[in-house]
Amino acid sequence: MKRNTAGRVLLYAGLIIAAAALLLPFYWMVSSSLKANNDVFTIPLKWVPDTFMWRNYGDIFAKSGMTTWLTNTLTLSVTVTLLQVLTGSFAAYGFSKVRFRGRNVLFLAYIATIAVPWQSYMIPQFILMSKLHLSNTLFSIIALQAFGAFGVFLMKQFYETIPEELSEAARLDGLSEYGIYWRIILPLSKPAIASLSLLTFVSTWNDYLGPLIYLRKPDLWTVQLGLRTFISQYNAEYALIMAGSVLSVLPIAIVFLFGQRYFVEGITSTGLKG
Structure with missing residues (x-):
């Protein structure tokens, strides 16, 4: 009993240290965003600002197009996420619940992409x-990212855990395939949908190369493009750069915080079969 207790204490201590190591850079970024420029890289390092410069967040909006960047990024992320969930779940239903010739070959060819x-x-x-x-x-950007093979794979793996008897009973009751998908399968797939939504939202929000290639007008820039331009123009404004970085990370943190339980449950469920 004492050996098990000691092992558990060591395990929790290791997890706490690992979590602290992961959160430390984020804390330093938030702390630096509330400092004056001269205090960001002082030696010794100040983990708590002497004076909290809340106006840094107002200045980043005043000196840049942060409002436009965040709006464009949010529009792209939400739209792409909704489309990928819709197309991925619908295609996954066909691959997992509808029997047709060449289904497995077509699925493997699609997933191979x-x-x-x-x-x-x-x-x-x-x-x-x-x-x-x-x-x-x-x-x-929306058209290129509206379909994703990974979303189909993730949803199909979850659909495989739903008993086939539910679909067969619905067919005997006269429900169409579209009705089975919309009224039975989709409501049972909330964990998988949450996982796919979170992964897609984060990927689209953090995408840099796609917007860099296709979005050349400043009023179409995402937050990643905008911050890169801002850094090149205000490379000495360290506190403002950190404030912009916090604003770019904050929505991701909020989404993950509220969807963490469903995300873990969905990832666990999709690994049970297939």
Whole structure:
């Protein structure tokens, strides 16, 4: 009993140290965003500001297009997330619950696209978007990211854990495949939907290369592009740069905080079968 207790104490101590090491850079970023510029890189390091400079957050909005950047990023992230959840869950239903010839081969071929790096086909995509006159618009990013093989794989793995008897009973009652998907399968898939939503939202929010290629107008920039431009213009304004970094990370932290339980449950469930 004492050995188990000692082992548990050591385990919790190790987890606390690891969590502190992961959170330390974030804390330093938040602390630096509330300092004066001269206090950010002082030696010895000040973990708590002498004076909290809350006006840094007002200055970052005044000196940059932060409002526009956050609005564009939020628009892209929410729209892409909704579309990926819709298309991914619908395609996954067909691959997991509808029987048709060549289903497994088609699914493997579609999932195999995950192994193809985006850099290998981003030039043909850019040429296509340019010829369709969609380049330099938010819709170009939305159109390219509305479908994702990973979302189909994640949702299919979860659908495999739902008993087939539910679908068969619904078919006997006269419910169509669309009805089964919308009224039975989808409501049971909240953990998987939460996991896919969180992963897609974070990926789209943090995307830098896609917006860099397609969004050239300043009023279309995302927060990642905007902050990079701001750093090049105000490379000595360390406190403002940290304030902008906090604003770029804060929505991700909030989304993960509220969706953590569903995210863990969805990841665990999708690994049970398949």
